[in-house]
Amino acid sequence: MVLIRRFELRVNELFLRGLIPGTIHLSHGQEATAAGTCLALETNDRITITHRGHGQALAKGVTAESMMAELFGKATGCCGGRGGSLHVGDMSVGALPAIAIVGASSPIATGMALAYKRKNTGQVVANFFGDGTANKGDWHESMNLAAIWDLPVVFVCENNLWAVSTHISDTMRVEHVADRAVAYGMPGHTIDGNDPVAVYDTVATAVDRARSGGGPTLVECLTYRRGGHKRDDPATYRPTEEVDAWLADDPIERFRTTLLNGIMTHAQLKTIEEDVDAELDAAVAAAEAAPVPDPRTVEDHVYG
Template sequence: MNQSFADLSPERLRALLHQMMLIRAFEEAAEQLYLQGLIHGTMHLSVGQEASAVGACAALRPTDYILSTHRGHGHCIAKGARVDLMMAEFFGKETGYCRGRGGSMHMADVDTGNLGANGIVAGGVPMAAGVGLSIRMQQQDRVVLVFFGDGATNEGAFHESLNLAAIWNLPVIYFCENNQYAMSMAIARASKVEKLSDRACAYGIPGVTVDGNDLLAVYCATKEAVERARSGGGPTLIEAQTYRWKGHSKSDKQRYRTKEEVKAWQERDPIARLAQKMLEASLLTEADLQHLQARVDEEIAAAVAFAKASPEPDPATIFEGVYA
């Protein structure tokens, strides 16, 4: 076993590479379908951020929880969701994860521990403390990892949640995907601290910043935080430095950044980096890579076909789910 791959077996590494490729393919397909007018509303794509979603979730067990963000397709797939049911949700179909009621911004798969994406910046962060407390009070062998962006760290709710999880020693991993921009607001303009993980010291908890485009770095940092949380050591703040290649949402003209900046980050493509590393270590062949890509394309094509063929929600059920 090559030490630079931590404790991940070649099979596991290939599975994680597959997940990253699947996320990218899912989002690229979603964008195309939007442009074709087959999907309405908006979407927030995480292209370029796949290593942080997959690396973080790789350190979790199926029984662990995540709370996700508006840019959450990657988290959902990485936690084990099915792309056909996700695509159906995108199409607003009854067969989708949220029966077409949630859409891109509320994608959830409770069965795989994904308690939901969120349309509110930092919306899931206070809830994470509650999930952590719930785990503790029920004496479950679980942890909760909450994803949020750099923008969320300037919300008051962020502070309240980290402080509470810290004083109560809750099994929560606060996972910040710092993709450099909160819509158009650059993090350098929004925060005086250079590393967002430095904020952890305000709560007396460990904080760590990692290269969010390096799957292994993300995995190792998260694994350590998960072990700490699981063994009663309390919460950790992880900052994964990454970059979104696409605009904030479908309406973004991207006036706030240069093409050169985007290009520089694209050269640090997390998928290409892992693939290259595995090729060099002979854990993967070019043929394997082509095979993986073909498999991903098939899965997405099948997901789109499933979504298209699925029924719309029955308007007679419009009130369902308001109250239990």
């Protein structure tokens, strides 16, 4: 979680300094959902990643170095500079490079789950998506297909209340995204997405169910993005009281308090933070030093 937070803050700084091209969607504030979910998965399990996916990728094990290089558009990036912030991922650690179209990853995750079932590999896939996705037909079709064929997929909703500038209360008549699970005949849970332990417990139960042939589960994690939709969005549409309340409930500060209550020491936590900073320093230095992709390779990977 510390790695995600500090990675995002570092990326923000590098972006403002003009070192990262393109656009970025930061996930700081939503660390607990990514970390709790991925902790419940084995290495050879998969995740699909959203456009706000740096945290999900880091949680699954994509290295900060390969992601930073990718954000810099360098040849050493996890996608060789062809993906960028919107498509980070590393199949070697089970992270399908991110699918940045809202809703499109749900049927793909469902199809990946079909392959695990057919090949009897015992793998599970977690499909990350946001509250906005819950209004996409793609997602509804996927929920139904996963349910009717009992596929090993866990639908993990990062409900941060806002689809860019539109509040969830303006787009749903039911109170919770998870309420929709019943329509497809699968379990649905609404949990505190800023509590990594709660996320881990719920997702682990869903993963066990999926792995044992029980079919899909919908897990709705209530969380909040600390920044705007993307780098140039000041998010002034959000009410001050709501923002203040959520920012006060910071998942990292809350978990830090939990850990300091007899589980870890200040010194241990400081060591984590120093290790993270060193890792990020190295990642940025490596990204800055890395070669840019050779334009002569620009047509590679269109066809196999």
